[in-house]
Amino acid sequence: MKPIVRKILAGVVVLAIGAVAGPWIYINLIKQDAPDVLTLEPSVTTTTAAAEPAETSTTVATTVTTVDTSATDGEWAVVAESIVGYRVKEVIVGQKTEGVGRTSAVTGSLKIADQKVLNAEFSVDMTTLKSDSTRRDRQVNTRILDTATYPTATFVLKEPITLTPEVLAGSELTVNTTGTLTLRGVTKDIAVTLIARLVDDVIEVNGSIELVFADWSIPDPSISAIVVEDRGQLEFLIRFAR
Structure with missing residues (x-):
C-alpha cells in the first residue's frame, strides 16, 4: 500500500x-445534565417525640382546627419565582440526551371566591427562553417557535376548580381540568392535570402539557446530526401571591 x-x-x-x-x-x-422535571418541592414535616404517658388519665381533650376559607378569597398575581419551559428528547449521533429551556418571564393571575378558583391564566414571554446551548436557543427563537412573530404563549383555565378546607389548610390538590392554550399563533382547548398547594401565603401550581409539534404548526426541530422527537413537554411551576 x-x-x-x-x-x-x-x-x-x-x-x-x-x-x-x-x-x-x-x-x-x-454537557451538563438536564434540569429535573418541574415538581412541587416536598413538604417539610416536623416530628415531635411523644411524651411519657402519665400513670393515670381521667380526660382526653380533642382539638378541632378550623380554616377560615374566606381568607384566600380575592385576586392573586403571579410572582417572580414562577418557571415555564420546554423539554424535548434529542439524539445526537446515536447519543440520547434532553434539551430543556426555561424562563421566569411569566405574568398572570387567579381569582378565588367561595372556596373555588373562578378563573386563572398566565402568559409567558417566549423570547426569553434559555437552555444550556446558544445554538438551540437560536433555533427555538427563529425557525422553531418564531418568537419574533409569536412572542407570547398563554394558558387560560376554562372551568372553576373547587377547593376543600384541607387544600386551603395546605394539603396538595390534584385535579384534572381543561384550559385554552395559545402557542405559536395556534389556540386549542386542552386537558391538563394540575397539582396545587398553598404554602406560606403562596399558591403553587405545577403541571405539564404534551405538545405534538405538528398540532401547533411547529416545524420539525431536527437538524443535520441532531434528531428530535416529534413531541415535547411544556412544563410549568407557577406561584401566585397577594
Missing part, C-alpha cells in the same frame, strides 16, 4: 472515530 493511500485511510479512520466519540464525550463528559 502506497504511503499516500495509507495516510488517506488513516485520516478517514480518525474522522470516523471523531464523529462517533465527539458526541459521546460532549454528552457524557462536558
